[in-house]
Amino acid sequence: MAEAVIGPVSGNSLWYQVRAFLNAKLVHIFAGGLFTLLAIFLIYPIAAILIKSFWGDEGFTFDFYVEFFSYNFYYWSLINTLILGTSVMLMLVIVGFCFAYLTTRGPQWLRKPLKIIALLPLAAPPYIFAISLITLLGRNGFINNFFDLDLNIYSWAGVITAQCLAFLPLSFMMIENVLNSFNPSLEETASDMGASEVRIVRSITIPLAAPGLLKAALLVFVMTIAEFGNPAILGGRIPFLAPDTYLMITGEGDFNMASVLSVVLITPCILIFFLHNYVLKGKGYATITGKGMAAEPKPMALAIKIPFLIISVPVATMVLLSFGVILIGSFVKIVGVDNTFVVDHVMNTQSNIAIWNSVKVSLGAGGVGAIVGTLLAYVIMRGKFRGRQIMEMTALSGFALPGTVIGVGYIIAFNRPPFLLTGTIWIIILNCVFRFLAVGVEAGISKLHQISIEIEEASADLGADFITIFFKVVLPIMFSAFVAGFIYTFMTTMMSLSSVIFLTTPGFDLASVYIYLTAQLGELGLASATTIKMIAIVAISFGLLQFVAKKTGLDVRTKQGA
Amino acid sequence: METQKTPMLELIDIYKSFGDVEVLKGISAKIAKGELLTFVGPSGCGKTTLLRIVGGFAALDSGQVILDGEDIGKLPPNMRDTKMVFQSYALFPHMTVAKNIGFGLKLQKWPKKKIEERVGELLSLVHMDELGDRTIDRISGGQQQRVALARALAIEPKVLLLDEPLSNLDANLRVVMREEIRNIQERIGITTIFVTHDQYEAMSISDRLLVLHNGIIQQIGTPVDIYEQPANEFIAGFVGYVNFLEGKVTAIADETRTVTVFTAYGNLELNHSQFDKSEKGDEVLLVIRPETIPLSRSDGPTQQNTFNGIIESFMYAGNFVKYTIKIEDKEMIVDQYNPKDTVKFERGDQVKITVPRSTHVLPKNTAIEHV
Numbered sequence: 001m002a003e004a005v006i007g008p009v010s011g012n013s014l015w016y017q018v019r020a021f022l023n024a025k026l027v028h029i030f031a032g033g034l035f036t037l038l039a040i041f042l043i044y045p046i047a048a049i050l051i052k053s054f055w056g057d058e059g060f061t062f063d064f065y066v067e068f069f070s071y072n073f074y075y076w077s078l079i080n081t082l083i084l085g086t087s088v089m090l091m092l093v094i095v096g097f098c099f100a101y102l103t104t105r106g107p108q109w110l111r112k113p114l115k116i117i118a119l120l121p122l123a124a125p126p127y128i129f130a131i132s133l134i135t136l137l138g139r140n141g142f143i144n145n146f147f148d149l150d151l152n153i154y155s156w157a158g159v160i161t162a163q164c165l166a167f168l169p170l171s172f173m174m175i176e177n178v179l180n181s182f183n184p185s186l187e188e189t190a191s192d193m194g195a196s197e198v199r200i201v202r203s204i205t206i207p208l209a210a211p212g213l214l215k216a217a218l219l220v221f222v223m224t225i226a227e228f229g230n231p232a233i234l235g236g237r238i239p240f241l242a243p244d245t246y247l248m249i250t251g252e253g254d255f256n257m258a259s260v261l262s263v264v265l266i267t268p269c270i271l272i273f274f275l276h277n278y279v280l281k282g283k284g285y286a287t288i289t290g291k292g293m294a295a296e297p298k299p300m301a302l303a304i305k306i307p308f309l310i311i312s313v314p315v316a317t318m319v320l321l322s323f324g325v326i327l328i329g330s331f332v333k334i335v336g337v338d339n340t341f342v343v344d345h346v347m348n349t350q351s352n353i354a355i356w357n358s359v360k361v362s363l364g365a366g367g368v369g370a371i372v373g374t375l376l377a378y379v380i381m382r383g384k385f386r387g388r389q390i391m392e393m394t395a396l397s398g399f400a401l402p403g404t405v406i407g408v409g410y411i412i413a414f415n416r417p418p419f420l421l422t423g424t425i426w427i428i429i430l431n432c433v434f435r436f437l438a439v440g441v442e443a444g445i446s447k448l449h450q451i452s453i454e455i456e457e458a459s460a461d462l463g464a465d466f467i468t469i470f471f472k473v474v475l476p477i478m479f480s481a482f483v484a485g486f487i488y489t490f491m492t493t494m495m496s497l498s499s500v501i502f503l504t505t506p507g508f509d510l511a512s513v514y515i516y517l518t519a520q521l522g523e524l525g526l527a528s529a530t531t532i533k534m535i536a537i538v539a540i541s542f543g544l545l546q547f548v549a550k551k552t553g554l555d556v557r558t559k560q561g562a
Numbered sequence: 563m564e565t566q567k568t569p570m571l572e573l574i575d576i577y578k579s580f581g582d583v584e585v586l587k588g589i590s591a592k593i594a595k596g597e598l599l600t601f602v603g604p605s606g607c608g609k610t611t612l613l614r615i616v617g618g619f620a621a622l623d624s625g626q627v628i629l630d631g632e633d634i635g636k637l638p639p640n641m642r643d644t645k646m647v648f649q650s651y652a653l654f655p656h657m658t659v660a661k662n663i664g665f666g667l668k669l670q671k672w673p674k675k676k677i678e679e680r681v682g683e684l685l686s687l688v689h690m691d692e693l694g695d696r697t698i699d700r701i702s703g704g705q706q707q708r709v710a711l712a713r714a715l716a717i718e719p720k721v722l723l724l725d726e727p728l729s730n731l732d733a734n735l736r737v738v739m740r741e742e743i744r745n746i747q748e749r750i751g752i753t754t755i756f757v758t759h760d761q762y763e764a765m766s767i768s769d770r771l772l773v774l775h776n777g778i779i780q781q782i783g784t785p786v787d788i789y790e791q792p793a794n795e796f797i798a799g800f801v802g803y804v805n806f807l808e809g810k811v812t813a814i815a816d817e818t819r820t821v822t823v824f825t826a827y828g829n830l831e832l833n834h835s836q837f838d839k840s841e842k843g844d845e846v847l848l849v850i851r852p853e854t855i856p857l858s859r860s861d862g863p864t865q866q867n868t869f870n871g872i873i874e875s876f877m878y879a880g881n882f883v884k885y886t887i888k889i890e891d892k893e894m895i896v897d898q899y900n901p902k903d904t905v906k907f908e909r910g911d912q913v914k915i916t917v918p919r920s921t922h923v924l925p926k927n928t929a930i931e932h933v
Binding site for chain 2: 451452454455457458459460461462463464465468473476477479
């Protein structure tokens with residue numbers, strides 16, 4: 001019944017006429033502008049890739065796809081990517097479940113520390129684990145040297161380990177959410193009827209959590225196959241789609257083949273995005289009946305506790321060890337080889353310039369992203385025009401697109417007029433804005449869900465026209481969502497590697513790219529020190545975000561970008 | 563209420579549909595200056611839609627809304643001299659109490675000094691003198707209600723609209739705020755429309771009630787009219803409990819002003835004034851309120867309109883006792899209030915009841931369509 005008719009202001013002067021026009025049309029003007037932006041900066045680059053993959057020198061052709069499926073090197077990179085995604089997915093569902101079970105039903109003293117460890121990787125870019133694993137287990141690795149081992153971290157095992165650690169928070173948060181969502185009395189009832197804890201986990205907890213576990217698994221899968229840094233640094237000679245796309249461009253300059261690889265990579269991501277948002281949406285058991293009570297902590301059965309701890313403790317140790325090694329690595333010459341204290345790594349000029357560049361780009365992306373996100377949320381929620389769903393879907397899809405794909409799309413799309421942006425700082429900023437738009441939009445939408453449409457109606461009732469309502473009431477109320485969108489975009493842009501690596505130019509390094517390059521060259525001290533500085537900035541931002549969320553009761557869903 | 567005077571607000575033949583669903587089917591009503599009229603009805607009856615049409619939040623399909631002689635039916639809310647208190651209160655969370663109340667005044671470009679004065683007046687009107695600087699999340703639900711009311715009253719609208727304003731409050735506070743709203747409304751004499759689904763709330767706060775059902779006005783009248791002279795079966799059943807008794811007019815004696823109705827209990831003699839246009843042979847429905855029936859211990863053969871029965875069950879509710887009495891093979895509910903030393907009956911006791919001659923009677927065919 002929300003058909004607010006908010007109308008014109010009387011008067012005849014030009015200003016009144018302009019104002020009356022704006023009152024009637026502002027939402028449509030916003031909608032038109034935003035749709036144009038989405039079309040140029042999200043749809044067009046993806047379309048450009050699609051076209052490039054079919055369009056050679058002699059016009060339309062399937063040759064590139066034929067080529068892809070006839071050479072070992074290409075199709076194995078697809079198969080490897082799927083194997084990687086599947087194995088990380090399976091492992092993380094198990095590990096995530098163990099962590100989440102322990103933090104929601106485990107011993108009280110363990111809950112908080114374990115949760116902090118599980119969320120810790122959020123404060124760092126995913127490729128931190130590649131660097132820490134090399135420091136620990138590389139050819140000159142601390143552990144390899146100490147125990148005189150010859151473990152090879154540039155291998156499947158290395159990539160899988162790094163990916164598991166990197167996406168632990170994603171899996172953990174989603175599963176913890178599910179385990180918290182159902183009424184503890186269901187499990188208590190089962191216990192009351194005489195079921196053992198093993199039995200309860202098997203026949204109550206897991207079946208109830210199954211839809212949530214499936215969603216978590218799919219997201220982990222998408223994030224894993226899209227991640228660039230870890231397979232690029234640790235993959236060695238094993239082909240994977242994301243790093244191969246990068247090599248195709250930087251090494252071979254073959255844009256057609258890079259496009260084919262991108263299309264192949266994007267297909268499962270888009271499929272899962274739709275599955276996740278439209279098929280699985282709202283699936284899950286609504287078990288919120290009666291009064292939910294916090295489960296009384298009770299001792300866990302050993303048959304559950306021991307295996308769960310055996311899985312969780314080593315993973316938690318690895319997370320802590322990784323962060324520790326990066327911290328130490330920033331301040332000593334070479335960890336385990338030459339442990340003299342140095343500040344050279346931290347004070348390195350190039351590293352500092354890269355950090356400063358990243359901060360500039362991230363501030364720009366945060367500002368633009370927050371404005372676009374807030375306006376989009378408003379238009380999607382309150383606008384009355386066809387195509388709102390399409391608009392929302394497009395805005396949220398940036399999150400599902402692998403960074404390498406958007407990166408390739410941007411080079412192809414914006415290297416010639418009318419949108420010549422290649423080489424400018426703006427191409428990087430816009431790239432990050434539209435990749436990470438989803439969270440700003442969702443924060444805005446969630447805020448608008450909280451504020452009743454009656455507030456806007458009340459403003460009109462008291463005599464306000466649309467412009468007044470929009471600027472004096474709606475925007476101030478949405479300010480917290482704006483801030484959340486800003487900080488979130490800032491954080492993810494700081495850490496983003498996979499797409500910006502295509503867009504930076506020599507002489508303008510971003511921190512993430514600098515970390516990647518130094519890690520490739522084995523300059524682990526520099527890589528670690530730059531990472532530590534990045535983590536410090538991200539951690540402060542994260543604290544700010546939590547503060548804003550707490551202060552305003554905003555539901556900030558933290559998502560992780562690669 | 564003196565509805566003969568020029569009404570402050572007049573609704574003329576209002577129609578409204580949402581898609582295929584016709585929500586309002588030709589609503590016409592007049593509201594006098596200073597009157598408090600309640601739109602009441604079960605959920606989905608169209609009462610909120612009608613209020614939103616008056617406020618300008620929903621467009622009408624056809625019909626007119628005349629405010630003080632001017633048709634405002636097509637104007638947007640910010641151009642109407644009606645102000646609404648929303649169900650959620652819709653207070654601005656980013657402003658203080660005083661800023662909320664002064665919002666409309668500021669839009670009207672009142673000087674700052676005068677806004678302060680007016681806000682002060684309103685704060686004391688709603689008994690919140692000291693709380694102007696509080697933010698909205700730091701006042702209670704009842705206080706939020708007062709702020710919403712003060713904000714709507716600030717620019718002295720011609721008509722105040724209240725959309726289920728008490729539904730977010732707990733039971734005790736609801737009664738307090740109901741009385742307070744009524745007091746303020748009477749004190750400043752503002753024409754008010756109040757929407758509620760709660761019949762008792764409607765009865766106790768209103769000058770008149772407008773009862774809506776299925777998009778049609780079932781009856782407009784004072785609380786006494788609605789309760790004692792319901793226009794049809796729906797109204798009769800809507801407010802309070804009622805014993806319905808079907809019957810057929812068998813005789814009309816003009817000289818004694820008595821009408822005889824044959825019912826399942828036998829012949830009843832009722833006052834003629836209850837039968838406007840009835841004729842012999844008409845089917846009628848008797849509306850017998852449980853508290854109107856005298857109840858006493860059975861003492862032999864019955865007189866006119868008196869019947870013997872047996873207490874089948876009873877429910878002791880403190881201020882009254884609700885008896886279910888079996889008469890022949892029909893049940894009748896009788897409420898007996900509790901003055902000191904009233905005889906209390908037990909299950910199985912023989913009792914007699916008397917149907918009053920003044921019992922309200924409806925023609926049988928007024929039974930309205932049920933959904």
